[in-house]
Amino acid sequence: MAEQLVVDRLTKTFGGIVALNGVELAFSAGELIGLIGPNGSGKTTLLNIVSGYYTADRGQITYENQPIAGTSPHKLARIGIGRSFQVTKVFRRLTVMENMLVSGLSDWSETRSQASERATAILEDLKLTRLRDERASNLSGGQLKLLEFARIMMLQPKLLLLDEPFGGVHPELKRFMYDCIRKWNAAGITIILISHDMGSIFELCRRVVTLSYGDIICDGTPEETRADKGVLEAYLGEHHASA
Template sequence: MLLQIKSITKKFGGLIALHDIDLDVEEGEIVGVIGPNGAGKSTLLNIIAGVHKPNSGQVVFHGEKISGMQPDRICRLGISRTFQIPHPFPKLSPFENVLVSATFGSHTPVKDNRALTREVMAFVGITANEQTTAANLTTHQLRRLDLARALASRPKLILLDESAAGLTPNELADLQELILKIRASGVTVMIVEHLMRLIMELCDRIVVLHYGEKIAEGSPSAIVNNDAVTNAYLGEKYLLA
């Protein structure tokens, strides 16, 4: 098992953002995490990435306990992530942004970090225009940059937090293709996403969170037919479509 989330509970003051969550991720899978706003999806990614420490429970990666470790160490062990709101270094060019990650993000030193940066940028489809700063990029370009930055640390597992938000239908189709390419390159993928079509088409397995509880887990077809899931989404505009 690549990743094991064991009985994770996370509280913010009196609020229980995650309650006793168990989840296993196997190498090569694309696992989706869905749930209404505030369900705890980003918190779960933040726990895995080491941004938050759980109140109880453990996260185990490749058999090693990583909960409690600092985020940079977890990144170098092979878990990288994108952000619900990307925050690149605004004054650096896209190339320099990815270069930082290619240089410092990995467990093993890279021989040629500039070559790796160019390779990753080509892989995600962003150009290496040195004249632009990241502050000038569109939403689509920013999300691509965030993905490139995450991939440049050469992860085994990548955590994507709403990478599809704000994209046009064409950009979405590109993203879907790119996520499949990432998996084909040997990287396991965990996606948090509101867009049900993307999740349904991409994921091998879906986990549903609701008010910090895991209310369902299964294949896309099992999830659309699950009563607890349908109830949790009642009134949501992105109802399982």
């Protein structure tokens, strides 16, 4: 498969803290990749740089053979890079449908009627139709996660960056979100998933990248990751890994 996203020697520091230390990664179109590591390992920093919210100190990012380092988030969204956040970001004073139209009409490439039609179909897929006229502020935490999913899909992404989408979500809703992610990936969307829920990573992803203190310490299958001594040490400490 062709390389869709290439991260080349990406470095980012915050004061004296090295968040990313010359990270090099390549992702092929259609992959579903888990990105794991202890707190502070650089996972969210990496997604923030790829999606344009942070600027790297050094290094390059190439998306579909075009350099994108330093490109603003809204321009990256227009070329197919979608992003969710650990803390759900929606317009809470707007209704569910109004939230959808903010995304759908962001580049004025379609009429309001066309955007409304697409939004209705996406809300139906995500079982949010009955809430279309409800203010986002009245939704539960799980419903807000689904609304964020729905808003991202209005952008018709080709690369989807999901940062802890299952945090605080009811197990039944989590299974539904799994199904959504599998469906999108089967349709050809590349997905990079951060989750501290190892069960979700190992169930959904065929490739797992592990970061620790800004360095890649493992890049392999779920089976290889589970057996890797460096991963065990990073999560449990050397004493536990050797026990």
